[in-house]
Amino acid sequence: MQVGERSIAKSAGEEASTQKVRRHKVWSAEFSWVERAATYADHLDRIARQERERAIRAMERRHAHSAQAMHAVVNAKLQAWTSTPEALREAAEALTPYQLARLLDTATRVERAALGHVPDPPPKKPDRSAMLAELAEVKAKAREGGDWNLYFRAMQEERLLTGEGTPIAVKVEGGGDWKADLQAVGMDPDAVFEEAVRLAMAKLEAPTQL
16 A cells, blocks of 8 residues: 555455444554554655665766766877877868867866866846836837837837847938838838827827817
8 A cells, every 4th residue: 555545444444344443543553553654654765765876876887987988089089180280180171160169169168177167157137127117118108199209219228228139210200211110120110000090090089088
């Protein structure tokens, strides 16, 4: 019986009488069944942990042997490459630029690890979530009010903060190429124009507030 399924009723049997269940409860108290079951469960857990630890140690030994074998192969290849100037030149010519870059990266990381050098973590990017949320609110209000100059200025600031693409400088008034500016940020000029017309018509059709 599994540890989580143990109970007095189940030990007596699913169809046991009340008297039999009561007798099993007496035996359980008299012979400390609960404590003995818990001790046995701990014993099984300890055996399982020991087996896992043995398996982990065996895996570590296999990995260590594999790593040593791989190092031997790499060292033999490096010795063959550097045995003569001609061999070194032929090896360099045989490697692709991608392979050379990978080789340099691997050699650098191995050298740093061997010297105990831990590279500095990349600098954290500043948290701009509050500013982006404020700009999103400005864009929403400008879109609702049909103020497209304000909308595009907020979009420009947003792109400067996120670093997405080239910042745009939009001025609708004065002959600015607004279609090109919209396309530069991945927006459909026709869809924006239709939305602007819809908003304008909605404002015209809205009842005048007295």
